[in-house]
Amino acid sequence: MTFSACGTGPVLGPSVAEIVDSHASGSGSPVKTAMRVADAIEARGDDGTWISVVPRDRLLAAAREIEARPGARALPLYGVPFGVKDSIDVAGVPTTLACPDFAYTAEETAPAVARLLAAGALYVGKTSLDQFATGLNGTRTPYPIPRSVYGDNMISGGSSSGSALAVALGQVPFCVATDTAGSGRVPAALNGVVGFKPSRGVISTVGLVPACKSLDCITVMAGCIEDVDRTFDVLAGLDDNDSWSRSRGPSYGGTPIRIGLPDATDLEFFGDESMAAAHFAIRKKILRSAATTVAVGLGPFLDAGALLYQGPWVAERLVEFADFLAAQPDSIHPVVRDILRSGEKYTAVDAFRAQQRLQELRAEVGRGWRDMDVLVLPTIGTTFTVDEVLARPIECNTVLGHYTHFGNLLDLVGVAVPMGLTADGRPVSVMVLGPALSDDTVLQVAAQLLDEPRSHSDELAHEPLSQSTYTLEEQL
Known part of the structure; x- marks a missing residue:
């Protein structure tokens, strides 16, 4: 696979x-x-x-309304613009x-969006999606197919394609997106921004048209961990109308974090040597840092991921869309x-069989968290152009989800972290995963990888893992 960089990469606006x-x-x-x-x-x-944006005159009027609110300057998101993925309701x-x-x-605004508006944020519009x-x-759309900020022909990733682009283009500092199989992490990786998938239920999904x-x-x-x-x-908060709702987990307590690293033989880059070289250079920096690292087998994670589209969970999409599929x-x-x-x-038998198998895998993965606090692996193993995806839509999509499909099935929290470029100018991203309700610990490690200050001690400060361009020579 060849790639010719045409874009400039992300050009973030103010945080x-x-x-x-x-x-x-x-x-x-x-x-x-x-x-x-x-x-x-x-x-x-x-x-x-974007699929739709607030007209200029109405956007300015909304901004003036925020300015006029009593105590507006004390609001945590006073006048901060943001976008919303067009599967989430805004009245x-x-x-x-x-x-x-x-x-x-x-008719009603999703509670998650309503919380942002109450905090003083400025709604800009609805972003594109598969x-x-x-x-x-990002190519499964009747609207213009978005492209990555790294080149005219590289896919933007999906399904939250527009949300990642709006941030990477510097138009807004953050967007609300979604993630079922990696939709909030893959487009972040392909556009050089942070994509945070919290523990399921910590942010209300009421007002989201469900996929699964x-x-x-x-x-x-977002462009950085502080913005996340x-x-x-x-955004986080209990919602009695959301049957999956649960309280946010504890804050990171400052204790040493044990970082799991997959066995090198478990990592798949689909023949992309430049991406492999970049990832292994990042691994070397982690291994040379002060962090405690643990070798981890990826087998049960990948087996769980295979259930998503090769098992009955794809049928869950029909709960929402079966009638429309039949009618139109x-x-x-x-x-x-x-x-x-x-x-x-x-069949129902297939569903129960898959649920039982998933429970076995959850138990196996759960035992692994006894020895590690987070797992660091690639967000994506390679990239594709729009033409490649259009020619092989299912195969390419499966490759893109290789490291993300299992996240929600196994009830994990994850964040895609931009880590520079391959030798041929494509984005490199690593994913930090943790068990449910370890959100703050996962974000702590992500901040350390970016050498971004946070309120707790920096475990990896001995050798900051800042963004750079990695080459094959650094691996060797």
Whole structure:
């Protein structure tokens, strides 16, 4: 596979902290920020990042309303602009799931989005996605196919394609996205931003049109861990209307963190030597650091991941979309339609058999957490161009989800961390995983990997794992 870099990579705008400080000090204002955002989106045109945006006059009016709120300058997200994946409801705005014939206008705002608005955040618009949130590549859409910021032909990843792009283009500092099989991590990896998938249930999924309701998570795309921290603090909270809701786990206590590293023979890069070289260079830095590392076998993780699309969980998508599939099959993207129909073959026996097998794998993985606190592995093993995905839509998508499919099935928390470039100019990302409710510990390790200061001691400070360009020579 060859790749010719045409893009510049992410060009992040001001962070959440910078925007809030600017607004609170008076050196900036929500209205000025809204104007900058509107200008940036208009300058790009219809590039596949957004499905709908708030018109300029209404965006400025919303910014003025935020400025006029009593005590506005003390709000944690005072005037901070953000985008919402177009599978999540915002009152008065169409929710399309990238399927115009399925679209409806939401009557209520999803609680997660409502929490952001109450904290002073400025809603900008709905971001693109693979139709019905079914895909990890960003090409399954009737709208313009978005491209990665690293090159005109590289896929953006999906299904939260537009959410990652809006952050990577510097249009907004964070976006609300989702993750069922890796949708909040794969596009982050392909656009050089942070993609945080919290523990299931910690952020309410009420108002999200489900892909697989038992697995879905609302996630955050951002440019840095601090921005994730600030938005997660607002988003997390119990919701009595969400049957999967649960309280957030404990804060990281400052104790040494044991980092699991997969056996090198378990890692698959699908013939991409440049990506392999970059990842193993990162592993070397971790091994040379002060962190305690533990060798881990990936077998049970990968076996669990195989159940997602090679087992009855694909049938769970029919809970939401079976009636529409029967009534208007031609309105559905052909690849998505075939995936939905593939769920019709599974029986109740198949579902119980798969659940029993998954429980065995959960128990095996659970025993592994006795010896490690987090697991670090690649977010993706390789990249693809749009043409490659269009030619082999299922095969390429399976490759993209190799390291992410098992995350929600095994009830894990994960964050995709940008770690520089391959020798040929493509993005490198590692994923930090932890057991359910270890969100703060996982974010702590992610911050350490980025050499980003956080409130706790930096275990990896002996050799910061900052972003750089890795070459094959560094591995050898």
